[in-house]
Amino acid sequence: MNDVTAVVLAAGMGTRMKSKLPKVLHRAAGTPLVGYAVRAALDLGVAEVVVVTSGHAEIDAYLAHAFGAKVRTVVQDPPRGTGDAARVGLTAVATERALIYYGDAPLLTTRELEKILAASREVELAFASAVPEDPAGYGRVLRDGSGRVLQIREQKDLRSDAERAVCEVNAGIYAAKKTVLDRAILELQPMNAQGELYLTDVVASVAAYGRVSALVGSPDALVGVNDRSQLREAEELLYLRTRERLGREGVMVHGDARVDDGVSVAPGAEIEAGVRLRGATSVGPDTHIDVGCVLTDATVGAKVELKPYSIVVSSRIGDAAEIGPFAHLRPGSDVEAEAHVGNFVELKKTRMRRGSKANHLSYLGDGDIGERANVGAGTIFCNYDGYQKHQTVIGEGAFIGSDSQLVAPVRVGKGAFVASGTTVTQDVPEDALAIARTRQENKPGYGEKLRARLSEAARLAKQAKK
Ligand code: UD1
Ligand code: CA
DSSP: OTTEEEEEEOOSOOGGGOOSSOGGGSEETTEEHHHHHHHHHHHHTOSEEEEEESOOHHHHHHHHHHHGGGEEEEEOSSOOOHHHHHHHHHTTOOSSEEEEEETTOTTOOHHHHHHHHHHHTTSSEEEEEEOOSOOTTSOEEEEOTTOOEEEEEOGGGOOSHHHHTOOOEEEEEEEEEHHHHHHHHHTOOOOSTTOSOOGGGHHHHHHTTSOEEEEEEOGGGGOOOOSHHHHHHHHHHHHHHHHHHHHHTTOEEOTTOEEOTTOEEOTTOEEOTTOEEETTOEEOTTOEEOTTOEEESOEEOTTOEEOTTOEEESOEEOTTOEEOSSOEEETTOEEOTTOEEEEEEEEESOEEOTTOEEEEEEEEESEEEOTTOEEOTTOEEEOBOSSOBOOEEEOTTOEEOTTOEEESSEEEOTTOEEOTTOEEOSOBOTTOEEOOSOOOOOOTTHHHHHHHHHHHHHHHHHHHHO
8 A cells, every 4th residue: 555645634623513622633432533534544554644634733733642653734724625625635645646535434444445445446536425314415426327427516516306316425535546636626616505625526527538436335434524413423333333343352242331442342341331431441351340330541450340330540450350339440540450449439549459458438549558458448548738649558468447547658567457446647567556546435334324414404405495
């Protein structure tokens, strides 16, 4: 594919989105629309990808971050139509052949691009068409009596009911030699309802002297996103496609669970209804993610049990760990193999080493919890003094009794015990017991005395009210 450059048209704001963000940066299943367009060409192995933009710095930033130096942008300003955008894109093409398509069609596949490119080697110009259920809004492919392609006419420029009845539409992928495209684009005129230069008019221009073939493909590839209702539609199809692919790869995805575009899931994993896997999340084999969990940029090992409604953000979970229900792993947490994080436990930038446990109702921020240590119910790491965050370090096999506070910075040594209800403000040496609470005193027979005193007080209060 060294003789081919892909030109992705992505300029303009996309006014129909009614958004402050350029249209092609809107995300479908977690990835910006333009990301799908670029990746399809990179997967095909083209020499270079050129993206035509309106000069929005956010698009350059996204492309550089996602694809590095493999993609460059050229600016079309002002946006005067898809034909003008293609002209600008072609100025950056150094190869013999170009593949031009729109940046707003996230369902388009590498396979589709490959087909059009291959066909273009046999004729002067090849493009993709489709026969969708509802052709409204798309350019129609007009052919003569013998089926030869004559031109594409946009919805707004249709001239007769016969033209409106045509159900073959333009899917928006074109391939030809650069010289053929350059020549056709020179001939474009803004003689249409929108007063723009239409890329679609290259079809009539080339058909006037050469062979043009329209290849009917899947209507999915066609779904161009112009407004948010189409964005939603495209996203549903992307989620469906991912679910089907994962199913073939041995991953069970139940009900309405949604796996975003950048996520990887190993065979044997099972994802229950209502789960959302987002960002750069990866899930290991035989892991079970129960109902309602939301994972963003999470790295999850093998055989992990994530119980319902647990939230994980930018954290790691090791093999055979158990999390939740209702656990919250905030950024920078690292739960190692076989560790347990139970219900209503919040971790922030905390490492729970192998086999350690915090099973109930705790806030553990900026901590390092040693192997097999046990953190009791209601433990709080007081990590913030209003100005700075501080560390709490718990040694291997230490035992932190319930309802303890550890005022950081503080260290509890290996094998040490912290008695329930202790506020730890000083380091606890290895194997020591720290206890900081007032000693209990029992007063025999005091119950009866107390009852008499209290009921008398209540009687007097009632009398005073009368
Ligand atoms: C276009 C096609 C239509 C086809 C449909 C498929 C034209 C004239 N029409 O219509 O035949 O059925 O796609 O989805 O081409 N863009 C620029 N610069 C511009 C204008 C647009 O870069 O000056 C980019 C946009 O970012 C967008 C793409 O080109 O990604 C397509 O433009 P859009 O306005 O969405 O075209 P449609 O009306 O959908
Ligand atoms: Ca469009």
